[in-house]
Amino acid sequence: MSNDAFQMLADPTRRRIVEALRTGERQVNEIVEIAGVHQSGVSRHLRILHDAGFVTMRPDQQRRLYSLRAERFRELEEWIRGFRLWWEKRLERFEAALNANQIPPCSQRFNDE
The missing domain is CATH 1.10.10.10 (Winged helix-like DNA-binding domain superfamily/Winged helix DNA-binding domain)
Structure with missing residues (x-):
């Protein structure tokens, strides 16, 4: 692209x-x-x-x-999709790391304070 x-x-x-x-x-x-x-x-x-x-x-x-013309916009969508998948994987790893450390979500931490 x-x-x-x-x-x-x-x-x-x-x-x-x-x-x-x-x-x-x-x-x-x-x-x-x-x-x-x-x-x-x-x-x-x-x-x-x-x-x-x-x-x-x-x-x-x-x-x-x-x-x-839809074709040209599909090219842009494909290019962006690669980055979205990359970010989703990073966020999933981040979530797994948070869960492994048993850190409560931000919303829960703020409600407890």
Whole structure:
């Protein structure tokens, strides 16, 4: 998974555009209204997201409808999943160490004091 995916989504305007597209296909003018950015800026960011594989465009007569491409987000999910599994294993070991030392959970310790 390329770090370029994170660089693409690091821009706050592009994240607002992605958020606007989460609910489905939208025209540029709808995205402009939601994102609060001028039409030229939205068009530029949509082109960047399209080139990076995050967005697809479907022509519909005179309109261009934009939507998210799931594939690119699945790549991000897979990359993040590896870290989540790593952290879960560490937390399980930590929990086992706490249980082995019979240290009461924080909530119980605070209630006893």
